[in-house]
Amino acid sequence: xxxxxxxxxxxxxxxxxxxxxxxxxxxxxxxxxKRLRDLYSTLLDEHREILRGAFAKWNGHEVDSRGxxxxxxxxxxxxxxxxxxxxxxxxxxxxxxxxxxxxxxIGLHTGEPWxxxxxxxxxxxxxxxxxxxxxxxxxxxxxxxxxALVMDELPEGVSLLDLGRxxxxxxxxxxxxxxxxxxxxxxxxxxxxxxxxxxxxxxGEKRRHNLPAELTPFIGRETELVEIGDMLRDPxxxxxxxxxxxxxxxxxxxxxxxAELVGDFPDGVWLVEFAKLRDPELVPQHAAxxxxxxxxxxxxxxxxxxxxxxxxxxxxxxxxxxxCEHLIEACAGLANTLLRECPEVKLFATSRENLGIPGETSxxxxxxxxxxxxxxxxEIETYExxxxxxxxAVAALPVFQPTSDNRASIANxxxxxxxxxxxxxxxxxxxxxxxxxxxxxxxxxxxxxxxGGPRTAxxxxxxxxxxxxxxxxxxxxxxxxxxxRLSVFAGxxxxxxxxxxxxxxxxxxxxxxxxxxxxxxxxxxxVDHKHGLARYGMLExxxxxxxxxxxxSGDADEFRRRHANLFIKLAEETDPKIRGVDQLKWLEILExxxxxxxxxxxxxxxxxxxxxxxxxxxxLGWFWFIRGYWEEAWRWLTMSLDMATDPEPHLRAKALxxxxxxxxxxxxxxxxxxxxxxxxxxCMDIGDEEGMAWCLNLLGQATxxxxxxxxxxxxxxxxxxxLFQSLDDEWGVAWSTRYLGQIAEIEEDIDRSVALQxxxxxxxxxxxxxxxxxxxxxxxxxxxxxxxxxxxxxxxYLESLSKCELVExxxxxxxxxxxxxxxxxxxxxxxxxxxxxxDGLEILQRIGxxxxxxxxxxxxxxxxxxxxxFDQAAEFLRGSLLGFAKLDRKDEIARCLARFAVLAEIxxxxxxxxxxxxxxxxxxxxxxxxxxxxxELEDQVAALREIMGNEDFEGVYAEGAAxxxxxxxAYALGEVGEP
Numbered sequence: 001x002x003x004x005x006x007x008x009x010x011x012x013x014x015x016x017x018x019x020x021x022x023x024x025x026x027x028x029x030x031x032x033x034k035r036l037r038d039l040y041s042t043l044l045d046e047h048r049e050i051l052r053g054a055f056a057k058w059n060g061h062e063v064d065s066r067g068x069x070x071x072x073x074x075x076x077x078x079x080x081x082x083x084x085x086x087x088x089x090x091x092x093x094x095x096x097x098x099x100x101x102x103x104x105x106i107g108l109h110t111g112e113p114w115x116x117x118x119x120x121x122x123x124x125x126x127x128x129x130x131x132x133x134x135x136x137x138x139x140x141x142x143x144x145x146x147x148a149l150v151m152d153e154l155p156e157g158v159s160l161l162d163l164g165r166x167x168x169x170x171x172x173x174x175x176x177x178x179x180x181x182x183x184x185x186x187x188x189x190x191x192x193x194x195x196x197x198x199x200x201x202x203x204g205e206k207r208r209h210n211l212p213a214e215l216t217p218f219i220g221r222e223t224e225l226v227e228i229g230d231m232l233r234d235p236x237x238x239x240x241x242x243x244x245x246x247x248x249x250x251x252x253x254x255x256x257x258x259a260e261l262v263g264d265f266p267d268g269v270w271l272v273e274f275a276k277l278r279d280p281e282l283v284p285q286h287a288a289x290x291x292x293x294x295x296x297x298x299x300x301x302x303x304x305x306x307x308x309x310x311x312x313x314x315x316x317x318x319x320x321x322x323x324c325e326h327l328i329e330a331c332a333g334l335a336n337t338l339l340r341e342c343p344e345v346k347l348f349a350t351s352r353e354n355l356g357i358p359g360e361t362s363x364x365x366x367x368x369x370x371x372x373x374x375x376x377x378x379e380i381e382t383y384e385x386x387x388x389x390x391x392x393a394v395a396a397l398p399v400f401q402p403t404s405d406n407r408a409s410i411a412n413x414x415x416x417x418x419x420x421x422x423x424x425x426x427x428x429x430x431x432x433x434x435x436x437x438x439x440x441x442x443x444x445x446x447x448x449x450x451x452g453g454p455r456t457a458x459x460x461x462x463x464x465x466x467x468x469x470x471x472x473x474x475x476x477x478x479x480x481x482x483x484x485r486l487s488v489f490a491g492x493x494x495x496x497x498x499x500x501x502x503x504x505x506x507x508x509x510x511x512x513x514x515x516x517x518x519x520x521x522x523x524x525x526x527v528d529h530k531h532g533l534a535r536y537g538m539l540e541x542x543x544x545x546x547x548x549x550x551x552x553s554g555d556a557d558e559f560r561r562r563h564a565n566l567f568i569k570l571a572e573e574t575d576p577k578i579r580g581v582d583q584l585k586w587l588e589i590l591e592x593x594x595x596x597x598x599x600x601x602x603x604x605x606x607x608x609x610x611x612x613x614x615x616x617x618x619x620l621g622w623f624w625f626i627r628g629y630w631e632e633a634w635r636w637l638t639m640s641l642d643m644a645t646d647p648e649p650h651l652r653a654k655a656l657x658x659x660x661x662x663x664x665x666x667x668x669x670x671x672x673x674x675x676x677x678x679x680x681x682x683c684m685d686i687g688d689e690e691g692m693a694w695c696l697n698l699l700g701q702a703t704x705x706x707x708x709x710x711x712x713x714x715x716x717x718x719x720x721x722x723l724f725q726s727l728d729d730e731w732g733v734a735w736s737t738r739y740l741g742q743i744a745e746i747e748e749d750i751d752r753s754v755a756l757q758x759x760x761x762x763x764x765x766x767x768x769x770x771x772x773x774x775x776x777x778x779x780x781x782x783x784x785x786x787x788x789x790x791x792x793x794x795x796x797y798l799e800s801l802s803k804c805e806l807v808e809x810x811x812x813x814x815x816x817x818x819x820x821x822x823x824x825x826x827x828x829x830x831x832x833x834x835x836x837x838x839d840g841l842e843i844l845q846r847i848g849x850x851x852x853x854x855x856x857x858x859x860x861x862x863x864x865x866x867x868x869x870f871d872q873a874a875e876f877l878r879g880s881l882l883g884f885a886k887l888d889r890k891d892e893i894a895r896c897l898a899r900f901a902v903l904a905e906i907x908x909x910x911x912x913x914x915x916x917x918x919x920x921x922x923x924x925x926x927x928x929x930x931x932x933x934x935x936e937l938e939d940q941v942a943a944l945r946e947i948m949g950n951e952d953f954e955g956v957y958a959e960g961a962a963x964x965x966x967x968x969x970a971y972a973l974g975e976v977g978e979p
Contacts, residue, residue, distance in 0.1 A: 014061055014120065019073050020080040020110040020146055021120075021128035022060065024051060024087075026068040027103045027137030030230065039097045044068065047102055050090045058083035063119055071129075073120065077110050077149040084108065084140045085155050085182055092138075092185055103137020110146045123171070130168040131177065134192040134263075138185065141192075144176040157183035166194035169214060169259050193263030208268040210290065211259050218256050219391055220368055220384025221249075228257040228363060232318065232348060233264060237361050238339050239347040241324075241354055244365035245523040245539060246467040247422030250350040251322055253365060258320050258348060265346070267317035275323040280330035284308055287319070287334060305334070309341040316344040324351040325474060325522075332357050352471060353522040364523075367419030367539070371411040380407045385414035385424060392428035400431050409436040416443050418539040423464055446544065468545040471524060481505070482515045483524060484553065487546035488563040491595025492528075492537035500566045501559065535592065557607075564600040564612055571597060571619035578622055579731050581768030584807060590623045605639050613640040614651035621658040626771050628811030630666055631848040637662065653682035653691050661698050664705075666849065673702050690732075693723035697736050704743055714743055731772075734763035738776055745783050753783050774803035774812050781819050785826070794823045814843035818856055825862055834863045851892075854883030858896060865903065874903055878973060885969050893969065894923040898937050900972045901944075910948050911956045917941050918960025919968035 026032070026047065033040045047068070055062060055072050058079040064071040074080035084106045096102050109131055111124025127143065135141045142150070142160070151160055161179040168175055177194075181187045191208075231237050242250045258269050272287045284305035293304070293311045319338070324331035332355040335347050339359050349355060354362050368385035380386050381402060389410055393400045402410060413436060417423040423446070430439050446464060472480060485502060486493070493501075498512055516536065519525040526537045538546070550556045570593060577586040590597070597620060604612035617633075617640045624633035637659040646652060656679035660672035676698045683691035697720040704713030717736045724732030741756030757780045764772040777800035784793035797819040804813035817840030824833035837860050844853040861876035881896040897920035904913040921937060945953040963971060 014063065014115050015073055015075040016115050017075075018110060018112055019075065019120075019124075020077040020108055020149075021113075021125060022055075022070070022072045022074065022080050022084060023107045023129050023132035024070045024072075024104050025132060027105055029068045032100060032102070035100065036097055043097050043100070043102065046094065046096070047091070047104070050094060051087050051104075054083045054087035054090065057086060071125075077108075077146050078153050080108050080110075080146070081140075081142070081150045081158075081180065082155050085158055085180065088138065088140060088182060088185055105132055105135035105137055106140045107132025107135055108141070108146045109143035110149055127168070127171055127175065130171055131175065133260075134166065134168065134177075134194045136189045136193075139189050140180040140182070142178045142180065144178075147176075147178045154180075161187070163192060166192055167213065168194055169218070169256070190263065193260070208265075209259075209262050210271050211255055211262075211269060212271075214256070214259075216395065217391055218252065219388040221253055221256070224253060224363075224365070225257055225260065228253070229260055231361060231363065232257070232261055232346065237346075239335055239349065239355070239357070239360045240363060241349040241351055241360055242363050242365050243351060243354060243523055245420070245542065246352060246471045247420050247464070247541075248365045248367065248523075249421035250365050252421070254320055254322060254348060254350050258318060261318055265316055265318045267315040269318045269320065271320045271322060273322050274327055274331065277327065280327045283327055283330040283334050287321075305337065309337060312338065312342040312345050314344060315342070318346045318348055321347060321349040324349050324355065325353060328353065328355065331355060335360075352474070352524075356521075368414070368421060368424070370414045370419045373415070375411060377404060377407050380411045383411075383414070385419045386410050388421060389414055389424050389428045392425045393431040396429045397431050406436040409440045412440050413443065416440070416540065417446070418541060420539065420541060422467060423541055426464055446541065464541065465545070468542070471522070472545070472549070474522065475524075476518075478511075478515055479518055479522075480549075482512070483519055483542075484546045484550040485555070485559050486519075486525070486536075486538065487543050487550050488556075488559050488599070489537075489596060490543075490599040492535050492592070493596070494533060494535055497566060497596075498536075501562050503562070530592070531588065560603050563596070564604055564609070567593065567596050567600040568612055568615050568619070571616055571623075575619045575622065578626065579767065579769055579772075583768065583770055587623065587626065587771075587807065590620075591627065601636055601640075605643060608643060608645050610640070610643045610645040610647040611651055613643060614647035614655050616640075618651060618654035618658060621654075621661070625662070625665065626807070626809060626811075628809065628843075628847045630662060630811075633662055634659070634666070649682050649686050650688050650691065653679040653686075653688060653695075656682070657691065657695050657698060660702075661694075664698060664701055666851070672698065676702065689723055690727060690729070693720045693727065693729070693732055696720035696723065697732070697739070700736065701739055704739070704746070710743055710746060714740065717743070730763055730767060731769065734760045734767070734769075734772065734776075737763070738779060741783075742779065745786070750783070750787050754780065757783065770803055771807045771809055771812070774800045774807065774809065774816070777803065778812060778815050778819060781816075785819065785823055788826075790823050790827050794820060797823065810843050811847055811849070814840040814847075814849070815852060816840075818844075818852060818859070821856070821859055825859060830863050830866050834860070837863070850883050850887060851889065854880045854887070854889075855892065857883070858892075858899060861899060865906075870903055870906065874900075877903070881969060881972060890923050890965070893965075894920045894937075897923060897968060897972055898940060901940065905944060910944065911952075914944055914948065914953050914956040915960035915963075916968075916972060917944065918957040919963045919971065920960075922961040922963075923965065923968060 032043065036043060044067075048065070051070055052062070054060075055070075058074065059076070060072040060074050060080070060083055062070065063073050072080075072083075074083065087104070087106070091102055091104055094102070107128055107130075109124060109128035111122070111127070113120040113122040113124045115121075131141050131143055141163075147160060154160070159181045161181050163177045163179055165174045165176050177192065179187075179189075228240070228242075231240050242254055244250050255271070258271070262269050270290055272290045274283070274286065277283070277286055284303070288304050288308040288311075291308070291311065293308050321331055321335065328351065331349070331351070335349065335355055336357045338345050338347060339357070354360060368388060369383050370385040371380050371383045381390065390400075390402055413427050414424055417427060427439055427443075434442070472483070475483065482502070485505075486498070488501070489497065495513065495516070498516060502512055516525065520527050520536070524538065524542055526539070528535050528537065547556075550559065571590070574586045574590055577583075578590070597616065601613060601616050604616065617637050620636075621633070624630065637655060640647075640655055641652070641659065647655070656675050660675035660679065663672035663675065676695050680692060680695035680699070682688075683695055696716045700713045700715075700717035700720060703709045703716060717740050720736045721733050724730075724736065737756055738760035741753045741760065744750075744753035744756055757776060761773060761776040761780065764776055777796050781793045781796040781800060784790075784796060797816050801813055801816040801820070804810075804816060817836045821833045821836035821840065824830070824836060837856050841853060841856040841860070844856060857876045858880035861873040861880065864870070864873035864876060877896055877899055881893065881900075884892040884896060897916050901913040901916035901920065904910075904916060917937070917940060921941065941957075960968070960971075
C-alpha cells in the first residue's frame with residue numbers, strides 16, 4: 001500500500017494500465033430514507049466513513065461518489081477484493097441508527113480502460129457497474145476476469161461461488177459471474193437480477209422474461225428510469241402507462257425499465273407486443289400466447305380471456321403491454337379484467353394516449369434534455385439528446401466525432417427536433433453523407449430529410465413522416481380538423497385563442513374543449529399550467545406536419561388571417577395596459593404570446609398586408625422597448641416601412657416615430673430626425689394630436705442631444721407636455737418632464753434638474769408604471785453621479801436595479817449595473833466596479849446597445865489601468881473608441897482620446913499624450929460634456945503642461961488640436977505614426 005501521489009493537476013491521478021473497478025450501492029435506500037427521515041443523513045455519513053476507510057486501507061482511488069453509491073479504482077485485483085471483504089465485514093458489525101440493517105451490493109471487474117481528464121472511459125467501466133446492479137445487498141460479485149486474477153490469492157475465510165453466465169443490460173458479451181462467500185456473513189441470496197441466466201441451470205428452470213436484447217446503447221433517461229422503477233415497485237400502483245407522441249422512445253424506455261425489474265417479480269416480466277396486431281378481437285389471445293396459455297386449454301363455455309385470468313390469478317408478475325394506441329379499447333378491456341381478477345399482476349403499458357380505466361397511473365414521457373440556446377461548447381455533450389445524436393452518428397459513420405466546428409450544429413439539431421429520439425436518430429444517420437451543419441440547414445424540410453430508419457424497425461418508425469401519418473390516422477375527423485388549424489399558432493396558445501381562431505367551425509365552446517382534451521390525451525398537444533392558466537402547445541415536428549396538411553386543405557390563408565387578426569387585437573388592447581398598475585401582468589402575457597405576434601407580423605408582411613403590419617409594430621413598440629428587443633424591433637419596423645404598399649397615414653406615422661424613438665435609445669443620433677419629422681408632418685396633416693405629442697417629445701430629445709440646441713429641445717418638450725395635458729395623458733407628461741430635467745442638467749442647473757426628474761418619478765409612481773420608475777431612478781442616479789454625490793447616486797441606482805428585477809427588464813438592469821460600476825470607479829472600489837461593469841456589458845452586447853456597451857468598455861479600461869494591465873486597458877479603449885466612432889458620438893470620442901492620453905503618459909510618451917489631449921479638447925468643444933468630466937480633462941491638461949513645460953506642451957498640444965476628427969481617431973488607434 002502506498003500514499004496517494006501528490007499532484008498539482010486539476011483532476012486526481014488515477015491508476016492506469018490494468019485496473020480493477022469496484023462499484024457499491026445501498027439496497028433499499030428509499031425505504032431507509034422513509035423510515036429514518038432526518039437520521040438518514042447520519043446513516044449515510046457512517047456508511048461513507050466505513051467504505052472510505054476500507055478503500056484507503058487497500059490503496060483504492062475514489063473516482064466518483066453520488067448519494068449512496070461509490071466508484072473506486074484499484075491498481076491490483078487482490079486489493080480490490082480485500083477491500084470489498086473488509087467493507088462487508090465492517091458494515092455487518094456496525095450498529096446503525098434505530099437498529100436498521102444496511103446492506104450494500106458490490107461489483108468488481110478488471111480491465112484496461114482509457115484514462116481521460118474527466119475520468120475513466122470504456123466498456124470496462126460499464127461492465128463493472130452492470131455487475132454491481134444485478135446483485136443484492138450484502139453480496140459481492142466478481143467478473144470472470146477479476147475472479148481469474150484472485151482465485152489463488154483470496155483473503156482468509158473467503159471462497160468463490162460460481163453463479164453461471166448472465167446477460168447484462170447494454171453489454172453484448174455475456175458474463176460469467178462469481179460470488180465471494182465470506183465466513184460469518186450471509187452466503188445465500190435471491191437469483192441475480194440479470195436479463196437472463198444462461199448456465200448453470202436447474203432442471204426445469206423456467207425463463208423469467210421474454211425481453212429482447214438491447215442491440216444499441218441506452219443513452220440518458222436516468223431520471224425517468226428512477227421514477228418509473230419507483231412507481232412500478234409501489235404496491236399501490238397496479239397499472240402504469242407511459243404516454244407520449246410517436247418517436248418519443250416509449251418502447252425503448254419501457255423495455256429498459258422492465259429489464260431492471262426482472263428480479264422484483266418472482267413469476268417474471270413479460271412483453272406483449274401489439275405493434276403488428278390489427279384485430280382488436282385477438283388482443284386476449286395474443287397476450288395468452290405470449291404467456292404460453294393456449295386457447296385449446298379452454299374448457300367448453302370459457303373463452304381464452306377467462307383461461308388467461310385463471311392462469312394469472314395468484315401469480316406475481318409484470319406484464320408490459322406495448323403499443324396499445326391503435327387497439328386502445330381492447331387493451332383497456334384486457335387491462336381492466338386483469339386488474340380486477342389478478343391482484344398480484346402488475347401492468348405496464350405504452351400508448352399515445354391513456355387506457356382510461358380505474359387504477360391507471362400515467363407517466364408522460366418527456367423529450368430528451370437538450371442544451372439551452374446559450375451553452376458553453378464543453379457543456380453540449382453533457383446533455384442526453386446530444387449524446388444520443390453522437391452515439392447514433394458514430395454507429396452510422398465510425399470516424400464521426402464532435403468537434404469545435406460542429407458542436408453548435410449538433411446542439412441546434414437536437415433543439416429544433418425538440419429532443420425527440422426518433423427524429424434525432426434519423427438525423428444522425430445522415431452524417432454518412434452530410435455534415436451536421438448541412439443537416440441543420442435542411443431541417444426546414446425535415447420530412448424529406450429524416451428517412452432511412454433501420455429496415456427491421458416498424459414501418460412507421462422508418463421515416464418521420466410515417467410516424468406522423470400513423471398518429472394522424474388514429475384521430476377522428478373533427479380532431480384532424482382542429483389539429484391542422486392549431487398549426488397556425490407559434491409558441492403555444494390558450495383556450496381563448498383557440499375559440500377566437502376556430503369561431504363557429506366546431507360548434508360550442510364545450511365541443512372545442514373536448515376536442516382539445518382528446519388531442520392532449522393522444523400526446524399531439526402539450527399542456528402546461530402557468531400563472532393559474534392552462535397553455536397549450538405542440539412539438540415543432542407535429543406543428544410542421546399539421547401545417548403541411550392545412551396548406552393542402554386550401555384553408556391556410558383563411559386561418560392565418562384569423563390568427564393575425566387575433567393577435568393584432570391582443571397587441572392593440574394591451575398597448576395602453578402596459579403603462580399602468582397591471583403592467584407586469586400584461587408584459588408577461590405579451591411575452592407568452594411573442595412567438596404568435598412574430599408569426600402574425602411575418603405573415604402580414606409576406607402577404608403585403610401593410611395596415612396589419614403597421615398596426616402590429618405600432619402597438620408592440622413599448623413592449624419591445626421595455627423588454628429590450630431593440631434589434632428585433634428595428635428589423636420589423638424597417639420591414640413594415642419598406643413594404644410595397646403604404647399603410648393608412650396614421651399607421652405609417654406611428655411606425656415612423658416608433659422607429660425614430662428606437663434609433664435614439666439605440667444611440668444612433670444621426671438617423672432619427674428625418675423619421676420623426678416625416679411622422680410629425682403626417683400627424684399634423686391628419687390632426688393626430690397624440691402622434692404630434694410623441695413626435696415633439698422625440699424631437700426634443702434629438703435636438704438636445706444631436707444638435708445641442710437646448711432652446712429648441714426645451715420648446716419641443718414643452719409643446720409635447722401641453723398636448724399630453726390636453727389629452728389627459730399623464731404618462732406622456734411624465735416622459736417629457738423627465739427629459740426637461742436632463743436639459744436642466746446640461747445647463748448646469750442641478751437643483752432644477754433633480755426637481756424635474758423627481759416630479760416625473762412621482763408621476764410614474766402614481767400611475768403604477770414600475771418600469772418607468774426604474775428608468776427615472778436610473779436617470780436621476782446619473783445626474784447625482786455626474787455632480788459628485790456618489791453615495792446618494794449608489795442608493796438610487798440600487799433602487800432602480802430592484803425595480804428592474806420586478807419587471808424582469810434586463811436592459812434597464814444593465815444600465816443600472818453600469819451606473820453602479822461608475823460610482824464604484826469614482827469611489828475607487830475597483831473590484832466592485834469590475835463586477836458591476838462586466839455583468840452589465842454582457843447584457844448590453846446581447847441586446848445590441850452599442851452606445852452603452854462602448855461606454856462600459858471604456859470604464860473597464862480604467863479598472864485594467866488601475867490593476868497595471870495596460871495592454872488590456874488599451875484593448876478595452878480600442879473597442880470603446882471604435883464603437884463610438886461608428887455611432888459618430890463626439891462627446892464619447894473626446895473621453896476615449898483623453899483616456900488614451902493617460903495611457904501614453906504612464907508609458908512615458910508625454911508628447912503623444914499632449915497631442916491626444918489637444919484632439920480630445922477640440923472634439924469635446926463640438927459637443928456637451930458633463931462638467932465633472934470636462935473638469936477632469938482640464939486638470940489632466942494642467943498636470944501635463946507642468947511636467948513638459950509650457951512651451952513644449954503648447955506646441956504638441958496644438959498639433960493634436962489641429963487634427964481632423966478621423967485623423968485623431970486613427971492616431972489614437974496607432975494607425976498613423978508620430979508627426
